[in-house]
Amino acid sequence: MSATSAEGLLGLDVTVDEVLGAYDLGPAPKATLLHVSENVTYQVDDPAGGRRWALRLHRPGYHSLAEIHGELAWVAALRADGVVRTPPVVPTRSGALVATATGRHAVLFEWVDGRSPEALEPAALRGTFGQLGDVTARLHRHARSWARPPSFARFAWTWESTLGPAARWGSWISGLRTALAEAVVVGADAAAGVDDPGSRVVHAPGSPVAAGRGSRGGAAGEAVELLGRAVAVAQERLAAFGRGPQRFGLIHADMRMANLLVPDDALVIGTGGASAAQAAQAAQAAQAAKSVKADEVCVIDFDDCGFGWYLWDLAASLSFIEHLDSAGDLVAAWLAAYQRRLPLTAADVAMIPTFVLLRRLLLVAWLGTHPHSDAVPSIPAYARDSCELAEAYLAGRLLAG
The missing domain is CATH 3.30.200.20 (Phosphorylase Kinase; domain 1)
Known part of the structure; x- marks a missing residue:
């Protein structure tokens, strides 16, 4: 970032x-x-x-x-x-x-x-997420068995340090209010005839921002209320899920495509719309030709590593793209590769939308304290999409499509 x-x-x-x-x-x-x-x-x-x-x-x-x-x-x-x-x-x-x-x-x-697979076309992302799932499983297996030095110290990614009062990256509420206040100003300017195509934000009908257009407090207040309900549900589910040793341990915590490097001459497989059989054949052919090797992938930037839920690394892989229509397919590709090394329970899988929402709101907080970030094209649009994700989460539809 x-x-x-x-x-x-x-x-x-x-x-x-x-x-x-x-x-x-x-x-x-x-x-x-x-x-x-x-x-x-x-x-x-x-x-x-x-x-x-x-x-x-x-x-x-x-x-x-x-x-x-x-x-x-x-x-x-x-x-x-x-x-x-x-x-x-x-x-x-x-x-x-x-x-x-x-x-x-x-x-x-x-x-x-090397190069990051971050800039790949959408059709190639599924293959990259398979690589991410495999690499992450290897990291987690090592973390569970590694005898840490007695002096080992790292912080923890808990509820308190992500969305709680002691959030490491700031308040998600402040970040959301800052982003949506900017979005409302743009919308009000457009309604008044101010022409600024470079910054205009188009609001989805019925969204908190659209409903409160022209009123900064109204838009932000409705958005905070919506996300607050989602946050309360997520907090309850996390408390019930717990921090058992099979669920919580040492993680990378920022396992995004931007933190992978592959050799410039390596082939990154993109399964796109191919069937599972076709994807498997492509993978086997590439392995046989030594075009792709798992050990060629270099993982960088462990600066955020610490103790957290293992599935947090999956949520981190979706950073800034959680709202894409293909997010569910990307999660499926990650899970298929991950579970070849580390099986997950049904309860684990059921928690994935909660971790995705948690990470999303952590990024809303981060963007609020990094207003000049180029991580997303539009911070107001990212905040608006976050509201839509929260609605999907509360309705049980997040990642279901």
Whole structure:
């Protein structure tokens, strides 16, 4: 999830130079900004030696030093145990895995060439979600059996830390009100004859925004009431579901297509509208030709990893596309691959819409605190679609189509 914030970058040049000085990166390493989110990520090049790395500069206060070491310990174990490919961590000259400068922690990773399957055409997404399901199952199996170091520390993705008073990414209510207030202003301007095609939002008939057009408080209030009812139902279901060891443990927590890298010359299978038999034949042919190998997929960005419900990783895979008509098919592809390694109970599967709604509202909160994010084309439209998802959830129709 990238967001642009000039204020957040002020003064970082000195910090980056100081961090790079802790590593052996050649005589004149060059850092180029890649993206800004919770952390700031740079591409670092050694022009003289032809080497390249990725530098992650942590946001102050988001993770403790112990939590960063916990993340790196799991990443190292996944590599050592041959579970998935992850970028190796580059130690400083003194052998430390984390460098610290001007109050910021930093981690340097080996560069991994490849591309994200995020930009695939919709017809190819089903095959990608099969890969996601398989990779996630391998991570979860490892997490259940891995003997964590005594000093291991990571936070937890619980009700309280997602949608509760201590939500890590802010209040979903504030995020929703901010987005819908913007949408109502646009609608009111259009009704008054203000022509701004670049920002106009088209509201679905009967939606909370459409019903409250011209009244910021009315639109946002109805939306909060609708989503509040869905949130109350989700909270009850989560409490009943519980946190048993087969349901709750160490997860990636941001297992999106954007956090997978496949080699540039690898073929990503898209089953599209093919039958199950055709899809299986295509997969077998690709494996035989060594075009696709599970171990070629590289999983990146474990920055949000922590303790949570295992099926949260499925919900995270749908981030920003939960409203697509194909979402149900994508979930089916993920589940088919996942359950070849880790079977799920009927009660587990029944909880998937709850986790999808929970993740969706967490993203509404995140967008509310990252107003310049380019993660979605329109934040107001994303909020409006969230209301429609909540209606479907309350009616038992979410992911049913």
